[in-house]
Amino acid sequence: MSRKQNLKRMFEARSIAVIGASGDATRIGGRPVAMLKSMGYRGELHPINPNRDEVQGLKAYPSIAEVPGAVDLAICAVPGALVEDVLKQCAARGVAGVIVFAGGFAEVGGEGVEAQARLAAIGREADMRIIGPNCMGFANFALNMPASFHPAFARPMPEGRIGLVSQSGAFGGLSAIMAMDRGVGFRHVLTTGNEGDVGVADCLDYLVDDPGTEVILLYIEGVRDGPAFLDALARARKAQKPVVAVKLGRTDAGARAAQSHTSALAGADAIYDAVFHQFGVHRVSSIEEFFDLGASIAVGGRPPGDRTALVTVSGGVGVLMADDAAARGLDVAELPAPTQARFKEIVPYAGVNNPLDVTGQIINQPDLFEKAMRLVLDEGDYDSVVGFQGATLSVPENVEPSLQMWRSLKADYPDKTFAVSSLMSDEAQHLFEGAGVPAFREATHATRYVAAGAHFTRAFATDFAWNPEVRETTPLAAGPYTEARALETLAAAGVPVMPTRLAGSAEAAVEAAAALGFPVVMKIVSPDIVHKTDVGGVRLGLGSAEDVRAAYGEMMTTVAAKAPEAKLEGVLLAPMISGGVETIMGVHVDPIFGPAVMFGLGGVFVEVLKDVTFRVAPFDAVEARRMIDEIRGRAMLDGVRGAPPADVGALAEALAAMSRFAAAHRDQMASVDVNPFVVLPEGRGAMALDAVIELKDA
C-alpha cells in the first residue's frame, strides 16, 4: 500500500499492537493499553511482552511477529536503544505505522540525528509510517482510540468535528482538556514529535481527506516540508475546510525561544504570514482565540457573506460590537430606512441604525428581542446576526426560553449564521452550542467569530489553482547575468521590461537611439563592471543623435581609463522613462517554502517603512492583486497629487509572470531583484528598468 494509505490505516487502526506493554497501567508501556481499554476502543488490541502471557487481561505476544492478522498500528513504548530493532520487526511484519515515544534522537543532536535517520530509512523502505520519535502519539476520538500515554486523551470527549495537529506534545494534551472545558469535541488530536517521518503536512493532508473533520487547527513551530504543507493547504482550501493556525515565533524573542526549543529549521515568519494569506489560513496569536474560533466554526459554520446585523439590549455594548465587527472587515450595513421606522414605532427611543438596540424596554417586553431579530432577518438582507442579551442568560430560568427562540430562528433562517453573547454559565453555553448557536460571554468574541467565518467564505469563493509544478524544460543559462541579460531573461519569461538596444559603435548607438525615440539612457555593457556609475558608465537624458554620438565616445574613453582591465562589449540604450510609480519586485528563496515573490513600493516605502509583501510562487494575477492591495502605500497606485491611476492590471500580470519564472527555475535561482519596476498610467503598462538575477552556486 502507498505511504498515504498506510498513514490512514494507522490513524484509523482496526488493530493495534503495543510493544513494551506493561501490566502496570501507570507506566509508559501500560498506559496506552489501559487508556485504549477504558475509552472503549473496539479494534483488536495486542500487548507485546516477551515475559508475559497476559497484560491487563489481554493475551500478550512475545513479539510483533506472532500477532495474528494485519497490524495497522504499533505503539512502540520501548526505550530508545531498542527502537531500531523493534522497527525492523514491524517492517518485516507489514505494520502500516508505528508511534515511537522514546526520546534521545534528533532533539539531542549528534548521534541522535543519525539514529533518527536510520529509523526513517527503515520506515521508508517498507512504506511503513513513523510518528515520532520523541512524541506523545495521537488520539482518534471518533474511534475511541487514544494512541498515546498522555492521560488527557483518556477523558470523555464530546463528539467532534475538529482536527488538531500540534507540533507540541504537551500542547496536544492540554488541548484535549481545554476542548472538554469548552464543551466542544475534537475528532483528532495529532502530535508529531521529532517528525522523523510523519510531519504536519502529512497530518493536515489526512485531515483534509477525513470526511468527519470539518475544521482544522494547526499549532506549529516550524514546518519541515514546505512544498507538502503548501499542497495540503491548497487541498484544505479546495475542500472548503477552514484552517486556523497558531505559528510560534512571530517576534524576535519568540523566534529565538522557538529555535532553542525545537530542532526544526524555521523559515522566515514573514513568509509564513504570506503563506497564510495566500492559502486562506486564519492566523491567531492566543490559545484562547485558537480554540474559540475552532469551536465556534465547528458549531455554527460560516456566514455566506460579510453583511452582519447586531441586535442588542445595551446601546453601549452594541457600539462596541459594531467597532469590533467593522475593524475585522465585516460590513455593518445600516438597516433599511422603513425597517428603522417600523422598529421606532415599537420602541420610540430605540437605536435602529445597526446595531438595533431594543433598550431597557426589554424588561417590560421580553418578546422584543425576537421581534427585533425577525425584523432584521426579514428585511435586512444580512448574512449573519449577532445578538447581545446582556445578563439575561445568567439567570437560569431565562436560558430555556432564549434557547427556544434561537432554535426557531435557526430553523426559519437556515442560511444565516447566528451568534449569541450574554453572561452565562458553562452549562448554558454548552446548551446553545448544542443547538448550533455559538455562544460567547464576551460580546466582541461573537463578532470575532463571525468575522473569521466570513474570512473563510471569502477565501473559499476565490478561484485558487495551486500548481507549483510549472518547471520548464529549458534551464536558465549559466551566470553571471549582466543587466542586459537579466532584462532579456525576464522579458522572455513574460515580465515586461523597458525596450533596450545594444550597440557596439557610435553609429549603431545613434541608430538604436533613433529607433527607441529620444531622449535615451546609455549604459556601459561589460561583464567585469558592476558599479557602472562609478566608472562613468551611465549617461541620462541624451536628447539627440549628436548627444548620443558624443556620449558614446566620451564613455568609451572614460571607462577605459577608469577600468582598464574590463572587457567592454558596447553600450545598452534605453528610452528615458518618465512618470509612473516606482515599485520593486523580487524573488527570495525561503529555506522551507522555496521561491517567494516580494513586492513593494519604491523609495521611502521600502527603505523607511519596509512596506513589502510576499507570496510563495507561483500565483496568478488575481492573487497578485490581493498582494498589491496589502501594501500600506497602496493609494500611491491610485494616483496622488493629481497623478493618474497606475496600470495595476499590468503590475499584477508582471508579478504573476515573475512568480511563474521563480517556480519554474526554483532549483537554479538564488534571487531576483527588479528595482525599479515602473508602473505607468492605466493602459500604458509597466516595465522593469533594471534587474539583477543571481543563481545558486552550481
Added chain:
Amino acid sequence: MSRKQNLKRMFEARSIAVIGASGDATRIGGRPVAMLKSMGYRGELHPINPNRDEVQGLKAYPSIAEVPGAVDLAICAVPGALVEDVLKQCAARGVAGVIVFAGGFAEVGGEGVEAQARLAAIGREADMRIIGPNCMGFANFALNMPASFHPAFARPMPEGRIGLVSQSGAFGGLSAIMAMDRGVGFRHVLTTGNEGDVGVADCLDYLVDDPGTEVILLYIEGVRDGPAFLDALARARKAQKPVVAVKLGRTDAGARAAQSHTSALAGADAIYDAVFHQFGVHRVSSIEEFFDLGASIAVGGRPPGDRTALVTVSGGVGVLMADDAAARGLDVAELPAPTQARFKEIVPYAGVNNPLDVTGQIINQPDLFEKAMRLVLDEGDYDSVVGFQGATLSVPENVEPSLQMWRSLKADYPDKTFAVSSLMSDEAQHLFEGAGVPAFREATHATRYVAAGAHFTRAFATDFAWNPEVRETTPLAAGPYTEARALETLAAAGVPVMPTRLAGSAEAAVEAAAALGFPVVMKIVSPDIVHKTDVGGVRLGLGSAEDVRAAYGEMMTTVAAKAPEAKLEGVLLAPMISGGVETIMGVHVDPIFGPAVMFGLGGVFVEVLKDVTFRVAPFDAVEARRMIDEIRGRAMLDGVRGAPPADVGALAEALAAMSRFAAAHRDQMASVDVNPFVVLPEGRGAMALDAVIELKDA
C-alpha cells in the same frame, strides 16, 4: 459647601432619602430601599411618600422638607414630569446630591433638552449635584450602598479596589455581575446617564481622591467636558492610579452607532487616542480585556520595569508567551549564561534562554518549577516572572502546593510582580488572586497583564506637568494673516521660522538678500494675493545681486499685470533651504478637547499614509519626542540614504512651543498649518518655511 465637596458627600452619603419610595420592592421606587436594606447600608435611610407613614418597615416622610438632619443623597424615583419640583425641594432642603432615574430629557431632544437644562440650573444655583437624568445611579460597595434600581448592585461583592465609571447604565449593571464572576471586587460603580450635571470627569476626579480606589476603569462613549476630563486624567497619573479605558466609536460604523445611541457630541476618535497616549491611559477594545486588566492590576500591582522572565512546563506555550510579551513591548531578556548552564545541569535538554522551559521532566520532579523560579529571581534581575503550569492546576490536589509556592515567592521577592497561567477552576483562580497572584487560564493574558502594568510604570515615571492655563495677556492681532505675519507670529511664540526680510524696492531686496546669503527665494507680499505662484509672485534660487535686482523688476511688472487690483507691499526674501527632512505640524481645535497639535512627515507620508499623530496642548518637549516616536516613518529622521540624522531635539522644542502657542490662544484660534517644517541635520535646528494661521470668526 463646594460642588466638589458635595459630590463626595453624595458618593459617601451618610443619609439617603428615597423620593417616590414604594412599599413594593419590585418597583423602581421600591428597589433602592429594598437593595440598600438587603446590602446592609448603615447610614440613615428615609423613604419619602406622601401617602404612607411607613415604607418597607421604615418611617416614611411626606416630603424631603420633613426629613430630620442633613441629607447627603436624594434618590429621585418619581416620573419625569415631577422631577423639576422635587429638585427644587431638594435644593431648598440643602441636599448635597440627587440621582434622577427618570428619562425623557436630553436623550429625546427638543423639549427634553430644555427640561434637562432647567434641572441643571436648579442644581447649579444650590451647588447641589445631580446624577442623570435617565440614569441607573451608582453603587458604593465599600459602604454597602447601592444607590440604584439595578438588581446587579444588590449582589454580594468581594472587597475591592477598583472604581468604574460607565456612561452606559446597562453596562454598569453588567459589570457588577462580571466582577463577581471574576471574583474581584469593585469599590465603586458610577454610571452617569444624560450627564445633566455630573459627568465622567467629575466621577474620575472623585475616584482619584478616594484613597480606597487603586485602579480606575472608564467605559465611555463621549466625554462632554474635555478640559475637566484632562485635568482629572492628569491628577490620576500624578496619583499613580492606573486608568484603563474602553472608548466606543473607534471605527466609522462604531461612531455612527454611538451617535445614534447617545446625544453626546463626540470629539474625533484620533484625539481620544492622543489623549490616552499623552495621559498614560491604557485603551482596550473588549470587555474581557477591560475587566481582566482592571482585576489583575488591582490584585497583583505593576512591575517596576519592563524586564520579564517566563518559566514554563511547555516549550511551545513558552514561545507563545515570549511572542506576546515582546509584541507588547516587554523586554524578554535572555537569562545570564551561568544561570542557563546551571539549569542545564539539572535538566540537560531544557530550554534555558527565556522562557526557561522545565520540560515534561516536571512530572518526575515536581519541585523543578520552584527551583526554576528561584533561579530566575535570584540571578536574572527581572522585574516580573510569569509562570505557565500547563494543566497542573486543573487537578484540585495540585492547587494548594502551588499556592504555597507562589505565596512564598511573593514573600521572598516582594518587589517583583508575578502572574501564573494554568488550566484551573474559577475557585482556584480566586484562591491565587486572593494571594495576590493574578491567575489566567490563557497564557498570553498573563503576559498581557504584565505588559499593561509595565506600561503604567513607564507612564508614571515620566515627568508630567499638565498646565493648560498658559494663556497670554496679549491676544492675537486680528486676521487675516499673510504668510509673513504668520511666520513672524510663530517666531514670536518660539517656533523657529526661516529668516526672512521684507523689501519694498529692488535695492532693498539686494541688500536683504546679501544679508540672508545667496541663493535666495523671493515672494510677492500682498494681502490680496493668495496663490502667489499663479501671478508670477514666486522666484526661487536667485544666486546673485543681479539676479535679485532683475527678478524684483520682473515680478513687480508681471504681478501688476496679472493682478492689477492687488495692493503690492513689496517682496519677502528668504534663503533657499536645502537638505533636511520635510515635516508638517499644525493645530486642530477639537470640539471637546480644544487645541491639539498635529505632527507628521511631509510628502507621501501624510498624503498617502496619513501618518500623523496628535497631542492636546500644551505639552513639553519630552512629550513631543514621544509624539515624534509614534510616527511610522520615524526612521526618516534618523537619516536614510546616507542623509545625516535630523535635529529631533529642535523639532521637539518647536512642537512644544507650538502647543504653548495653541493653548495660550485657544479662544481665538481656528487652525494653524505649517507645511513644510524642515528639520535640518543635527545641531543645525529646524524651521518653518511656510505657515497659515486662521482665527475663529470674531
